[in-house]
Amino acid sequence: xxxxxxxxxxxxxxxxxxxxxxxxxxxxxxxxxxxxxxxxxxxxxxxxxxxxxxxxxxxxxxxxxxxxxxxxxxxxxxxxxxxxxxxxxxxxxxxxxxxxxxxxxxxxxxxxxxxxxxxxxxxxxxxxxxxxxxxxxxxxxxxxxxxxxxxxxxxxxxxxxxxxxxxxxxxxxxxxxxxxxxxxxxxxxxxxxxxxxxxxxxxxxxxxxxxxxx
Amino acid sequence: xxxxxxxxxxxxxxxxxxxxxxxxxxxxxxxxxxxxxxxxxxxxxxxxxxxxxxxxxxxxxxxxxxxxxxxxxxxxxxxxxxxxxxxxxxxxxxxxxxxxxxxxxxxxxxxxxxxxxxxxxxxxxxxxxxxxxxxxxxxxxxxxxxxxxxxxxxxxxxxxxxxxxxxxxxxxxxxxxxxxxxxxxxxxxxxxxxxxxxxxxxxxxxxxxxxxxx
Numbered sequence: 001x002x003x004x005x006x007x008x009x010x011x012x013x014x015x016x017x018x019x020x021x022x023x024x025x026x027x028x029x030x031x032x033x034x035x036x037x038x039x040x041x042x043x044x045x046x047x048x049x050x051x052x053x054x055x056x057x058x059x060x061x062x063x064x065x066x067x068x069x070x071x072x073x074x075x076x077x078x079x080x081x082x083x084x085x086x087x088x089x090x091x092x093x094x095x096x097x098x099x100x101x102x103x104x105x106x107x108x109x110x111x112x113x114x115x116x117x118x119x120x121x122x123x124x125x126x127x128x129x130x131x132x133x134x135x136x137x138x139x140x141x142x143x144x145x146x147x148x149x150x151x152x153x154x155x156x157x158x159x160x161x162x163x164x165x166x167x168x169x170x171x172x173x174x175x176x177x178x179x180x181x182x183x184x185x186x187x188x189x190x191x192x193x194x195x196x197x198x199x200x201x202x203x204x205x206x207x208x209x210x211x212x213x214x
Numbered sequence: 215x216x217x218x219x220x221x222x223x224x225x226x227x228x229x230x231x232x233x234x235x236x237x238x239x240x241x242x243x244x245x246x247x248x249x250x251x252x253x254x255x256x257x258x259x260x261x262x263x264x265x266x267x268x269x270x271x272x273x274x275x276x277x278x279x280x281x282x283x284x285x286x287x288x289x290x291x292x293x294x295x296x297x298x299x300x301x302x303x304x305x306x307x308x309x310x311x312x313x314x315x316x317x318x319x320x321x322x323x324x325x326x327x328x329x330x331x332x333x334x335x336x337x338x339x340x341x342x343x344x345x346x347x348x349x350x351x352x353x354x355x356x357x358x359x360x361x362x363x364x365x366x367x368x369x370x371x372x373x374x375x376x377x378x379x380x381x382x383x384x385x386x387x388x389x390x391x392x393x394x395x396x397x398x399x400x401x402x403x404x405x406x407x408x409x410x411x412x413x414x415x416x417x418x419x420x421x422x423x424x425x426x427x428x
Contacts (some may be wrong), residue, residue: 175412
């Protein structure tokens with residue numbers, strides 16, 4: 001460590017008053033950076049720099065990079081669950097239209113960030129071979145949560161007569177998230193929203209829609 | 215560099231006679247390691263160790279880690295194109311059954327490697343934010359190649375009356391690879407083949423099959 005960062009160690013960080021704010025700011029910055037680059041390619045330094053926290057003080061807030069990563073996953077999961085509910089429980093739209101609205105919003109979001117940011121859970125899932133094993137269960141639990149929220153929306157469509165009565169909403173929701181993560185990955189790679197739209201179209205083609213006279 | 219590796223620099227590597235063999239062995243080891251862990255998390259040392267090549271001699275074979283990565287992508291693409299043709303051009307099976315046979319083989323392959331290895335192109339695509347920019351076009355070209363091979367198979371199904379005459383085989387093939395990469399990612403994360411099967415089922419449900427009397 002160079003003398004300037006040694007000198008800074010322990011001093012309160014520039015932009016925040018309390019410890020809680022700094023922790024939160026570090027987690028928030030972690031969400032942004034990990035959504036873009038994943039875990040392995042992200043240096044703690046980069047996160048600290050984004051928040052203006054001196055290098056020496058990271059371990060004042062987190063026990064390890066792994067502990068930090070776990071909190072970042074939780075923060076992203078909470079943020080994304082709120083976003084999903086905003087769309088998938090929107091009483092103004094019919095259930096299947098809510099899924100389209102979510103996909104349209106995701107497209108706008110990726111475009112806003114120049115297709116650099118994808119899905120933090122997808123990124124970390126892809127890196128799993130190089131990540132701490134406890135992350136696996138955490139990431140799977142997040143996918144299960146999203147799947148349950150999507151399944152509830154599809155069940156509403158089934159109850160409302162949009163989907164056939166024998167539609168397996170759990171399986172359809174699982175299919176959605178499996179493919180959606182692929183679509184986000186591909187949209188990042190192409191720096192274009194076409195893969196999101198192409199997947200959404202394919203997903204809707206795969207739905208067992210109720211006939212017009214059902 | 216420690217004295218033992220300095221001493222080894224320039225000596226012929228243990229397990230191979232010619233330079234060409236060593237290069238090929240390094241690329242082959244690179245394919246295995248990058249299919250498991252991606253690019254950022256892979257150290258050159260690990261690849262060298264796998265082949266038994268002394269640390270100092272990497273730059274004798276490759277100009278940079280980036281140049282090595284590019285060759286690894288090309289080698290994987292060539293390997294995978296051969297595999298795809300073996301399935302998607304199999305004259306013994308009807309075209310749509312060939313796609314199922316490919317998916318079944320992928321499942322066996324992932325199981326054989328304990329669900330640690332996924333798709334090298336998917337891995338690197340996910341890491342793109344942290345990778346050299348020229349990789350992007352290389353990876354996209356690989357997806358386009360796979361897509362063209364899949365589209366040809368679907369066109370055979372259309373010609374043979376398995377798919378409706380208005381089926382957009384290019385769009386269906388794009389949908390397949392977008393979602394398939396998501397399925398491979400999820401299968402790695404779950405250490406289970408269920409996501410591959412679930413995606414394949416959804417893909418088949420999405421196909422515009424010709425009616426029984428078409």
